[in-house]
Amino acid sequence: MKLHDETLVDAPAAPRRWYGHLYLQVLIAIAAGVLIGHFAPATGEALKPLGDAFIKLVKMVIAPVIFLTIVTGIAGMRDLASVGRVAAKAFAYFLFFSTLALIVGLIVGNIVRPGAGLNIDPASLDAGKVAAYAAKAHEASVTGFLMAMIPETFLSSLSEGNILQVLVVAILFGIALATTGARGERVVALLEDVSVAFFRLVAIVMKAAPVGAFGAMAFTIGKYGIDSLANLFHLVLTFYLTSALFVLVVLGVVARLAGFSILRLIAYLKEELLLVLGTSSSESALPALIDKMERAGCPKAVVGLVVPTGYSFNLDGTNIYMTLAALFIAQACNVELTLGQQVLLLGVAMLSSKGAAGVTGAGFITLAATLSIVPSLPVAGMALILGVDRFMSECRSLTNFIGNAVATVVVSRWEGKLDEAALREVLGRT
Known part of the structure; x- marks a missing residue:
């Protein structure tokens, strides 16, 4: 059953006028938010609840959408060995390209050296500004992360909205239904019907996307100001260009080998990418990504496993940011790092x-965790980039989002279950 046939795509109707397209509405909203934030900063900051409310609306449906997609996908596969095979291929892909992203950030940081010449004395930095992030990073541990994947109860995973907890519960429940027989089939049929209603709910929520993007962008510009970019323009520009290089060249080659164009995929996801840009959160477009990947010919089971896990384990943009930002801080504070x-x-x-959610601020927390373990790097140096982190958060989210879309298509092809005709059709219309 193709959920998208009955949910996010309405019945054929008269062509929409130019202003009826969601991506144009979001683009106009972002531009309006920038203008309000720049010329009326106080008003821009006051509009923060609009962005927060929209993201809360999206998070309201993320857990059930992921749960229903994974459960019905796994239960429909029947062959449980294929579930493990898909998961293994996905994690192999995540590990390779996440590591490659870290290496790319490290190489660019050494070549461009965006922090060289600033000559900052670490003792002069205000460590209090980053104390909260450092505290959160200190609390994190591998054991704590693994234990946090297990919810207190079955329902708490859905009510608390922890993506990894939802993933664990959904996989276990999907396997249980797949091994239950005829009774399990009746439950799966019911859940598929419930899925139709939830994807319709997603479509309703997405109509508020321009309002959310407007409020979030107005707040960002109003609070931090475009002028704050000037002081660290070199770092921000280097990060954006490096991320673009990774997407267009590295992921572009991967896409070409998998039989599709990265540029056409980006055009296909333009509405979601603009939403991510406006809200600085890739989670805001997660439900829509699940639907669009199914429409692009990726099987439901693969989409259900790859997309949610990719949001925690396939963070290409966050990885580029971490090594590049760490080298920037070292160079700015005149700390020469050896190869070792x-x-x-x-x-x-x-x-x-690993485990950093695709939400605003997660990249900064993981950077704090990284710096705190390397003694020669001053954690207080994060205060240097605190003012522009929000602007880099947008690029992190965009890169993460595109990386997960590519991963979904690639793993689907590796499984031999990619609907080539559907992929060509949706990408050909962009």
């Missing part, structure tokens, strides 16, 4: 990046 120290930095970043 940079390898240590790479290893620590690879571990600390």
